[in-house]
Each structure stands twice: as C-alpha cells, then as structure tokens.
Amino acid sequence: MVALFVVATISVFLLVDYLVYRARKRRGLSAQEAGAGVKSRFVIPKGYFIGKGHTWVELLPNGTTRIGLDDFVQKIVGPIHGITPVSLGSKVARGEQLFSIRQGEKALSFYSPVSGRVIAVNNDIIQHPGSARKEPYKTGWVVALEPVDLSDELKHLSIGREAAEWMKREVKRFRDFIASQAPNGESGDSALPAGVTLLDGGIPVNDVLEHSPLETWRQFEHDFLCESDLNTKLN
Numbered sequence: 001m002v003a004l005f006v007v008a009t010i011s012v013f014l015l016v017d018y019l020v021y022r023a024r025k026r027r028g029l030s031a032q033e034a035g036a037g038v039k040s041r042f043v044i045p046k047g048y049f050i051g052k053g054h055t056w057v058e059l060l061p062n063g064t065t066r067i068g069l070d071d072f073v074q075k076i077v078g079p080i081h082g083i084t085p086v087s088l089g090s091k092v093a094r095g096e097q098l099f100s101i102r103q104g105e106k107a108l109s110f111y112s113p114v115s116g117r118v119i120a121v122n123n124d125i126i127q128h129p130g131s132a133r134k135e136p137y138k139t140g141w142v143v144a145l146e147p148v149d150l151s152d153e154l155k156h157l158s159i160g161r162e163a164a165e166w167m168k169r170e171v172k173r174f175r176d177f178i179a180s181q182a183p184n185g186e187s188g189d190s191a192l193p194a195g196v197t198l199l200d201g202g203i204p205v206n207d208v209l210e211h212s213p214l215e216t217w218r219q220f221e222h223d224f225l226c227e228s229d230l231n232t233k234l235n
Contacts, residue, residue: 042070042071042072042075042167042171043071043136043137044071044163044164044167045137047159048137048159049113049154049157049158049159049163050070050157050158050159050163050166050167051113051156051157052113052156053110053111053113053224053225053226054069054070054072054073054110054170054224054225055067055068055069055070055098055110055111055112055113056068056069056070056113056136056137057113057114057154057157058137058141059150060144063146063147063150064119064144064145064146064147065114065116065144065145065147065150066141066143066144066145067098067112067113067114067141067142067143067144067145068132068136068137068140068141068142069101069110069132069136069140069142070136071136071137072167072170072171073108073224073225074132074133074136074140075133075206075207076174076206076207076208076209077101077103077108077207077209077210078103078206078207078208078209078210078211079103079130079133079207079210080101080102080103080129080130080132080133081102081103081104081129081130082101082102082129083099083100083101083102083125083126083129083132083142084099084100084101084102084126085098085099085118085121085126085142085143086098086099086118086143087118088118088119088120088121089117089118089119090117090118091116091117091118092112092115092116092117092118092145093112093115094112094113094114094115094153094156095111095112096111096112097109097110097111097112098110098111098112098142098143099142099143101129103210105214106214106217107217108217108220108221108225109221109225110225111225111226112145113153113156113157114145114147114149114150114153114154114157115147115148115149115153116145116146116147116148116150117145117146117148118143118144118145119144119145119146120143120144121142121143121144122139122140122141122142122143122144124139125139125140125141125142170224173224174224177219177220177223177224178208178212181212181216181219
C-alpha cells in the first residue's frame with residue numbers, strides 16, 4: 001500500500017511538471033504579438049491558461065494554481081472598489097462562483113475555471129482592490145486552488161495564440177453587445193454612454209462599463225462570464 005502511494009505521488013508531480021512545461025513551451029502572446037485585433041489594448045499572458053469566463057489560471061510548481069481576473073475585464077469595467085472571494089477552505093467545482101468584484105452598487109461574479117479547494121486568498125488585493133489593475137497576472141491573483149482534476153479540466157482552457165485569437169473575437173463580440181444595449185435602436189458609437197468611444201475598428205477603450213447601468217452589468221455577466229457550456233473549449 002505504501003509503495004502504491006509513493007508511485008501515485010510521484011505520478012502526480014510528474015504530471016504537474018509536464019503541465020507546467022507545456023504551459024511555458026506553448027507560450028502566450030502579448031497583446032502586440034496577437035495582431036491588430038487586440039494590439040496595444042489587452043495583455044495576453046505568457047504561460048497562463050485563459051478561461052471562458054475571463055479568468056486566468058497559473059500553474060505553480062507545487063501542483064497548485066492561482067486564479068485571477070483577466071486584463072480585458074479589468075480595463076472595460078473601470079475602477080474596482082471591492083473584491084470578495086469565497087471562504088478559505090471552500091471546495092468549488094468548475095463553473096461555480098469563485099469571487100465577485102464591486103464598483104459602487106454594481107457587481108460582477110466570476111466562476112472558477114477549474115475545480116478544487118481554496119487554499120489561499122490574496123489579502124493584499126482584497127485590501128487594495130484597485131491594485132489588481134496594475135499587474136493583473138502577477139500581484140493581481142485573487143485565490144489559490146488545490147486542483148482535483150487538473151489534467152482533464154485544462155483541456156477546456158486556452159493558452160498562447162489560441163487564447164489571443166479568442167480574445168480578438170471577444171473584443172468584437174463586446175462591441176456588438178454594447179450596441180445591443182443602446183436605447184431606441186441606436187447603434188455603433190452612438191450606442192455608447194456619454195463620453196465613451198470605441199476606437200481602432202471596434203476595440204473598447206478603458207472603463208466602458210463604468211458608465212453603463214446596472215442592467216447592462218447583469219447582462220454582461222450572463223453573456224461573457226458564465227461558463228454555460230462546461231464541455232466546450234473556447235470558441
């Protein structure tokens with residue numbers, strides 16, 4: 001029994017080492033490398049996996065993961081006044097709520113891209129939520145998870161050029177979304193809140209949602225953050 005346990009433990013660490021190696025080899029792209037669709041606008045991190053609900057996953061050498069909010073949502077939301085994660089020690093399944101962010105009376109929920117147990121919470125980001133925007137993929141992590149089925153669930157995430165192409169499609173989809181929220185059938189830039197414009201072929205500038213009403217936030221969460229199809233890879 002002891003021998004079997006040792007073999008199983010070694011196998012787990014070999015798997016983690018392989019996954020970390022693959023993540024680094026299949027390096028992510030910066031926004032500039034991704035092409036005109038997201039150039040100079042949104043950062044695509046190197047070696048990080050991206051979830052459909054605009055969260056990212058960093059694999060750590062000890063087999064755990066860190067999860068945070070991607071650059072796209074950070075920039076279009078505007079100032080973040082509060083971040084509330086689930087409790088330390090909580091067990092979450094992929095697609096269940098992991099943390100929420102607040103801006104005044106408006107809030108968005110974010111859902112876990114992988115299943116696991118919350119083993120750490122970034123207290124610095126909780127106390128200073130605005131700092132997440134400065135380095136969303138470094139000091140901006142929200143929670144750390146001890147995953148339970150990482151080898152299978154990573155198949156549903158994207159990395160590198162695949163993530164960059166998906167982000168380009170999300171930018172276009174977001175422009176269409178904002179246009180659909182316009183009153184009285186307005187479209188294009190005229191559909192945006194006062195003082196906000198979309199530039200460079202439909203790329204949203206910072207803080208678009210800051211000027212949007214609560215109902216738009218609710219619809220944005222439904223359309224962009226909920227992983228409605230847990231068995232489909234980013235598309």
